[in-house]
Amino acid sequence: MSDITKGFGHDSVRPVPMNQRSMGLFSTFSLWVGANVVVTTVFTGMFFVPDLKYLTAIAVILFGSLVGAVPLILMGNIGTRTGLPTMVLTKGAFGERGAVLPSAVNTIILIGWTWIQAYMAGLSLDHAVTYLTGYSNINLFTILTEMAVVAITIYGHRGIEATENIVATLMIVLSVIVFGYMFVTYDIGNLIHMEAKKNPAITVMVAFDIVVATAFSWMPTVCDFNRNCISEKTGMIGTYLGYNLASLIAMGLGATVSGFSIMGNMKQTYDPVDLIGQNNPILGLVAAIVIFLSVLSTNVMALYSATMSYLSIFSRHRFWVPTLVMGIISIVGALLKNWLLEHFQSFLLMIGTLFIPVIAVVLVDYYILKHKHYDVNEIITGQNKTYWYWKGVNLRAYLAYVIGAVFAYYFSYIQTLPTGATILTFLLTSFIYWALMKLGKSTSLSYDYESRAV
């Protein structure tokens, strides 16, 4: 056993020193292409057409991603500067003990992502194989996909980076083939002129909000990888380019397939395999490979980040043990199948509610209140109690967080806003946290923090 495990990743939550950084511009770019070209993002793109006109949808996807990727790269840059994973970094704002809650929630959410994505990969592979051979076994293809994910992730970030370097390029090339085939066979001109719905559920503003929220869904993960970037500049540029290209490919694919499926009087779908597999089983298989690779390259990141979040709480455990245990959970849970798809929308809303306020608090804390400086050693050891606040918890961060989360919950579930709630939640939480911390400075409440933070 020990011979096998020696080769596994030994990744930990300790800061990655500069001389051990492994991601240059191409790796960073590939990683973020691999991250956001994923079937769930394709699925999201489906909802934009025909509610919006095709080119309007593409413009919203592009613009929303360009905007959402700004906080994403700012967040990732904290990882590059400190060498720490995201959930360890939340200690700086939430306190040594206050960070336990976001870390635990993040672990669970990431496993949720692996479930739905593995199942959706299983579905596409199954459809393609059925069109080709008549054989069908969704469970088998789902399990095989997720087993491959576990087999890669167990080798740690180096295994993941090596995978992304190949898979990202492959996905770009294969998706160009799929887009090309669809545009020619079903006629892109028709798609462009297709009428938008009269009473759309998704307006331009709501679509924009959803695209920005997609970027937020990556923020609890970003430092786990960008802490391996060799420089701040390549980290930010690689992430920005990779993430935006990926959004355009993935959401664009969903929007395109949706439009063509409706024009062809089919049931609305996001899945290119469903659209083209019947006419052309070989290209259906190519499309299924794109979907499979999209999930492989994303689920390795989700499982890895779930492990990092877990290790943020239980830092002494060896990397491969929680990876393997959660890997097995990710395989079994994917067999919940349609239940996962049915709850996907509420899952997204839940993530928005739970995590946008966390990101707002961390960004304000690092870039504004702590002037771009965390004492890395102190975050890890807690020796001088710099980030101890009150009994290990920063109550002001929690207060801002709760207000932000209640706001997000109310305006997402109970009284939906015509603008969506993502950006407003982010701005509101940022302001409240900043104000509470500034206000706190002049009251005795701040004694604990101020006296120790020198």
Ligand SMILES: Nc1ccnc(=O)[nH]1
């Ligand atoms: N679409 C996704 C966003 C964040 N994490 C994932 O695993 N998938």
